[in-house]
Amino acid sequence: MTVKPRADIAALPAYRPGRSPADLARELGLPSAVKLASNEVAFEPLPSVIAAVTAAAASMNRYPDNSAQLLTETLAVRAAVDTAQIAVGCGSVSLCQQLLQAFAGPGDEVIFAWRSFEAYPLLVSVSGATQVRVPLKDRYDHDLDAMAAAITDRTRVVFVCSPNNPTGTAVANGDLQRFLDAVPDSVLVVLDEAYREFVTDPDVPDGIEFSAGRPNVCVLRTFSKAYGLAGMRVGYLVAGDPEVAAAVRKTYVPFSVSTVAQAAAVASLAAEDELLARCQRVVLERERVVSALRELGADVSRSEANFVWLPLGDATMDFAAGCEQRGIIVRPFAGDGARITIGDPAENDAFLTIMSEWHAGRPVT
Numbered sequence: 379m380t381v382k383p384r385a386d387i388a389a390l391p392a393y394r395p396g397r398s399p400a401d402l403a404r405e406l407g408l409p410s411a412v413k414l415a416s417n418e419v420a421f422e423p424l425p426s427v428i429a430a431v432t433a434a435a436a437s438m439n440r441y442p443d444n445s446a447q448l449l450t451e452t453l454a455v456r457a458a459v460d461t462a463q464i465a466v467g468c469g470s471v472s473l474c475q476q477l478l479q480a481f482a483g484p485g486d487e488v489i490f491a492w493r494s495f496e497a498y499p500l501l502v503s504v505s506g507a508t509q510v511r512v513p514l515k516d517r518y519d520h521d522l523d524a525m526a527a528a529i530t531d532r533t534r535v536v537f538v539c540s541p542n543n544p545t546g547t548a549v550a551n552g553d554l555q556r557f558l559d560a561v562p563d564s565v566l567v568v569l570d571e572a573y574r575e576f577v578t579d580p581d582v583p584d585g586i587e588f589s590a591g592r593p594n595v596c597v598l599r600t601f602s603k604a605y606g607l608a609g610m611r612v613g614y615l616v617a618g619d620p621e622v623a624a625a626v627r628k629t630y631v632p633f634s635v636s637t638v639a640q641a642a643a644v645a646s647l648a649a650e651d652e653l654l655a656r657c658q659r660v661v662l663e664r665e666r667v668v669s670a671l672r673e674l675g676a677d678v679s680r681s682e683a684n685f686v687w688l689p690l691g692d693a694t695m696d697f698a699a700g701c702e703q704r705g706i707i708v709r710p711f712a713g714d715g716a717r718i719t720i721g722d723p724a725e726n727d728a729f730l731t732i733m734s735e736w737h738a739g740r741p742v743t
């Protein structure tokens with residue numbers, strides 16, 4: 379008899395990472411290729427963060443601080459919450475998994491908008507719970523009324539991704555307020571704010587403020603995007619109720635946030651002004667790219683994140699393949715659209731050149 383995984387795990391699609399720019403450049407015979415596929419920031423790490431990481435690496439023979447005490451305390455002061463309301467994880471995707479392990483299982487339902495962050499379906503399946511996908515409204519936005527209406531007595535968790543990956547749109551203050559008022563206290567609402575630092579619309583709420591006094595609301599944030607630490611793997615949760623954070627800490631894989639990741643995160647918070655100023659440069663580039671796309675006649679949603687979404691439908695895969703032939707890796711979702719990360723100005727110009735050819739009806743290959 380051969381060993382077999384659980385049938386539901388065997389049925390899951392294998393994770394397929396995007397192409398590496400080094401491989402693509404080699405294949406095309408180019409000096410380099412551009413990756414606009416994973417919503418990273420293009421800036422190099424700050425010298426102060428590299429120095430902190432280098433110093434922390436000296437203790438790599440020891441296990442990390444499992445409670446991430448310094449990072450947790452620093453985050454708590456910054457968010458004006460108690461340390462008991464914080465959980466640190468190996469990226470916010472890990473916190474999504476921990477939340478599902480702690481709050482949902484076979485027979486339970488987990489609601490999320492669709493299309494949204496591609497990890498949700500996978501992680502819900504792994505938890506054994508049932509996915510309930512609520513279609514986006516007008517192609518881009520969370521339909522919070524429909525999501526509230528989809529709640530049953532089996533619903534345990536609802537993810538609200540704002541800004542939404544991949545469409546870039548964010549939920550408005552009044553809509554979120556109304557939604558949270560409609561959700562039963564027994565259902566946990568997870569506000570996934572991986573891109574919060576790129577939001578400029580004043581009508582988009584800060585989830586952490588919303589979670590205050592709401593025991594069934596928690597917020598996910600990450601150091602991967604605005605703070606430029608995607609390779610370090612560190613994110614955090616702020617829960618309205620310390621019991622929620624405690625449950626999430628119980629499903630933490632011990633020591634999974636490394637000493638260097640903790641040091642990088644603490645150093646990044648110390649350099650927050652500089653890092654957030656960089657985000658404003660990304661925002662300016664986003665506005666430039668969106669305007670240029672609109673001038674070309676492209677159908678592009680407003681974006682509050684560090685990427686734009688092109689609903690190209692059946693043309694999506696051809697478009698992405700054409701971009702690759704030109705040395706630019708974007709993130710396609712077959713039959714739906716392509717997500718393009720805002721890169722540095724030269725990278726964005728290269729992408730806009732391809733778009734102008736596409737709109738002129740020329741194949742982009």
Ligand SMILES: Cc1ncc(COP(=O)(O)O)c(C=O)c1O
Pocket residue numbers: 416417468469470471472495539542543570572599600601602608611612613
């Ligand atoms: C909406 C959303 N949430 C969470 C994550 C996970 O980020 P990380 O695990 O790097 O913190 C991502 C990453 O792309 C994301 O887009």
